Structure formats: C-alpha cells, structure tokens
Amino acid sequence: xxxxxxxxxxxxxxxxxxxxxxxxxxxxxxxxxxxxxxxxxxxxxxxxxxxxxxxxxxxxxxxxxxxxxxxxxxxxxxxxxxxxxxxxxxxxxxxxxxxxxxxxxxxxxxxxxxxxxxxxxxxxxxxxxxxxxxxxxxxxxxxxxxxxxxxxxxxxxxxxxxxxxxxxxxxxxxxxxxxxxxxxxxxxxxxxxxxxxxxxxxxxxxxxxxxxxxxxxxxxxxxxxxxxxxxxxxxxxxxxxxxxxxxxxxxxxxxxxxxxxxxxxxxxxxxxxxxxxxxxxxxxxxxxxxxxxxxxxxxxxxxxxxxxxxxxxxxxxxxxxxxxxxxxxxxxxxxxxxxxxxxxxxxxxxxxxxxxxxxxxxxxxxxxxxxxx
Numbered sequence: 001x002x003x004x005x006x007x008x009x010x011x012x013x014x015x016x017x018x019x020x021x022x023x024x025x026x027x028x029x030x031x032x033x034x035x036x037x038x039x040x041x042x043x044x045x046x047x048x049x050x051x052x053x054x055x056x057x058x059x060x061x062x063x064x065x066x067x068x069x070x071x072x073x074x075x076x077x078x079x080x081x082x083x084x085x086x087x088x089x090x091x092x093x094x095x096x097x098x099x100x101x102x103x104x105x106x107x108x109x110x111x112x113x114x115x116x117x118x119x120x121x122x123x124x125x126x127x128x129x130x131x132x133x134x135x136x137x138x139x140x141x142x143x144x145x146x147x148x149x150x151x152x153x154x155x156x157x158x159x160x161x162x163x164x165x166x167x168x169x170x171x172x173x174x175x176x177x178x179x180x181x182x183x184x185x186x187x188x189x190x191x192x193x194x195x196x197x198x199x200x201x202x203x204x205x206x207x208x209x210x211x212x213x214x215x216x217x218x219x220x221x222x223x224x225x226x227x228x229x230x231x232x233x234x235x236x237x238x239x240x241x242x243x244x245x246x247x248x249x250x251x252x253x254x255x256x257x258x259x260x261x262x263x264x265x266x267x268x269x270x271x272x273x274x275x276x277x278x279x280x281x282x283x284x285x286x287x288x289x290x291x292x293x294x295x296x297x298x299x300x301x302x303x304x305x306x307x308x309x310x311x312x313x314x315x316x317x318x319x320x321x322x323x324x325x326x327x328x329x330x331x332x333x334x335x336x337x338x339x340x341x342x343x344x345x346x347x348x349x350x351x352x353x354x355x356x357x358x359x360x361x362x363x364x365x366x367x368x369x370x371x372x373x
Contacts, residue, residue: 004080005189006067006157007032008053013062015048015214022048024214025062030158035184035191037205039198041237044211047162050194054160055079066157082151082189083160088143090135090150096122097131100150107154121149125183140168141176148183159184161193165200177203198238202226210234232363235291240324242335244268244290245365246275248282262362264290268331273308275354277362287365294324294338296358300351307351309335313344327352 008030015023023045030036038046051057053064055076064072071079090099097118104114122128125145135143144164151159164180165173181204184191195201201208202222210217210225210233217237218230229235236243246264262279268290269275275290282288302310311329325337327350337352344350354360
C-alpha cells in the first residue's frame with residue numbers, strides 16, 4: 001500500500017485563547033514524504049498547532065495548504081488526513097481487522113475493496129494476518145501499529161501523530177519507536193508528529209521544529225539543532241549544556257577557513273587563559289555566555305599549558321559506556337564533562353580543555369535567564 005503524500009504548507013498561523021497568545025504567526029513547509037516532529041515544552045503551542053492542522057481548532061489567522069489546496073476552512077473529515085491519537089482510540093470489542101476497516105466502511109466502500117485495503121494497511125505495519133486478533137490479545141506496540149494502519153487505510157494525503165508513544169512503558173516505547181521510524185520511512189507519507197520527548201523527535205523526525213511560547217525557535221535536522229542551535233533557548237532545551245560568562249577580548253582574527261574569530265577570557269576561565277571562537281557578530285569588550293556540551297570538554301592535567309578551565313571534581317554519573325563528571329570551575333560554576341576512562345577521586349583538582357573537534361558557541365550574556373526557562 002502506498003498512501004497519498006502531499007506537501008503541507010503553513011503560513012502565518014496565529015491563535016489566541018482569551019488574552020494569551022498560543023501561536024504567533026508560525027510558518028513552515030513539510031515537503032512531500034517528510035516526517036516533521038513538533039517539539040517543545042508544555043505550553044509551547046505544539047498540540048494546539050496539530051489540532052488546527054487537523055481541523056479540530058480554528059486559527060485566528062493564517063493559511064494551511066495541502067499541495068495547492070487551501071484547507072483551513074474545511075471540516076476535519078474533508079481534509080483527507082490520517083490521525084493517530086495519543087491513546088489510539090481503538091475499539092476493544094472489535095477485531096484488529098474490524099478496527100482498521102472502521103473508517104473505510106464509514107465511507108461506504110465495497111466490501112472487497114475494504115478487505116484489500118485492510119490487508120494492505122496491516123502489511124505496511126508488519127501485522128499481516130492479524131485481522132482476526134482481538135485488541136486485548138496484542139501488545140501495546142502492536143496496538144500502536146493497528147492505530148497507524150487504521151489511519152493509513154484510507155490512503156490519506158498527510159498523517160498526523162499526537163504523542164503516539166506517550167502511554168507506553170519505557171522499554172516498549174523504545175522498541176515501538178524504532179518500529180514506527182522504520183514504518184514511516186518505508187511508507188514515505190508526509191507526517192506531522194507532536195512529541196515532548198527529544199529522543200523521540202530525533203529518532204522519528206527527518207527535521208524538527210522546536211516551539212517555545214508560540215514561536216518557532218528553530219527548524220532543522222536533529223544534527224543542526226544539536227550542533228548549531230540558533231537561539232539560547234534551543235541551546236538549553238536540546239541535550240545537556242553549560243553556560244560560562246566570558247568577556248570578548250579581541251575580534252577580527254581569522255581561522256583556517258577564513259571565518260571571523262573572537263578571543264574571549266574572563267572570570268570563568270583560568271587566570272590569563274583565553275579561547276578563540278566563531279565571533280557571530282560580537283564586539284570587543286562585550287559580555288557573552290560561552291555555551292558548552294559535556295562532550296566538547298575533556299579532563300587534562302591542571303598544569304598543562306593553555307588549560308582554559310581549572311576546578312574541583314565533585315561527582316560522577318555513570319551512563320553505560322560513558323560517565324558524566326560534574327566539575328566546579330574556579331569561578332564557582334558547575335559544568336558537566338563526558339569521559340570514557342578513569343574518574344578522578346572526589347575533590348581532586350582538574351583541568352578542562354576543549355576537544356579538538358568541539359564547536360562551542362557564544363550567546364549574548366542575557367541568554368542565561370532564557371536558558372533557565
């Protein structure tokens with residue numbers, strides 16, 4: 001079965017509830033066959049946006065197109081979308097096949113076509129032959145795939161997923177996420193997914209749209225959001241990170257690629273130590289925050305020449321193949337460092353330096369407040 005798939009285009013979507021702005025002019029395109037994950041904290045507007053796209057809510061302004069068709073005035077049943085709800089909404093008194101056939105029969109399709117579509121939809125999610133199973137007889141992950149098959153059976157133009165894995169236990173969620181990712185890529189249907197789990201968004205989404213307070217903070221691949229956050233909020237929300245206050249000492253130097261560099265120092269660094277980073281338009285004397293991820297740092301000898309950070313090792317957190325060390329640098333700020341080898345004794349004085357392949361970034365110093373939100 002190959003469901004229809006068409007580009008989804010949102011332009012200037014705005015929504016208010018009373019005096020609260022929930023969505024503030026969101027615009028983006030989901031190309032044909034792409035899985036776009038809507039990610040953000042509670043209250044960011046992602047669920048409201050999905051409901052507007054589905055037709056369950058009405059936007060105050062903006063347009064929605066599927067291909068060349070404007071759909072924002074169409075009722076949900078006329079939008080030709082498939083949807084998997086958070087709790088699947090399966091009928092426990094019906095068999096798997098009857099659940100998948102429910103929407104097709106409501107459209108009064110001929111019985112032979114219904115049987116053909118049900119079989120094709122179940123095959124597409126690796127549940128061929130499950131037609132006569134009862135819902136109570138299958139696992140939570142299989143129930144999720146039945147809900148997906150039911151959404152795909154009418155061959156929708158766009159698939160909408162509303163937190164489809166949130167009610168599974170952690171072990172089942174991880175396995176089902178892998179299965180769902182493989183299914184979506186195999187089918188190739190344009191998909192809009194809402195989730196609050198970063199790992200889920202990164203696993204399932206070809207691209208991720210990170211929302212915050214009704215605004216689109218960044219839209220890009222998981223790699224882009226993790227490695228090159230566009231705003232302080234993205235830097236703090238995605239993964240683990242530390243912020244260190246610095247002062248821009250010099251600007252204008254060039255690296256081997258010709259990019260402009262800023263030399264920074266300040267109380268967060270060891271006395272006399274400096275670092276050269278991409279300038280991003282900073283001026284000499286400007287206060288900034290140095291953004292680091294744990295894997296950008298490594299422990300070194302405290303007396304090694306050019307060591308930019310020195311401090312005391314506080315604690316470690318074991319995480320399988322790696323451990324995360326908490327080090328309080330001499331300015332009093334705690335940073336995390338990812339290590340794969342030996343862990344120093346508690347209270348030991350250590351040095352920290354940047355790994356050769358790290359790409360730390362500078363943000364305006366006011367970003368500290370935003371990162372904490």
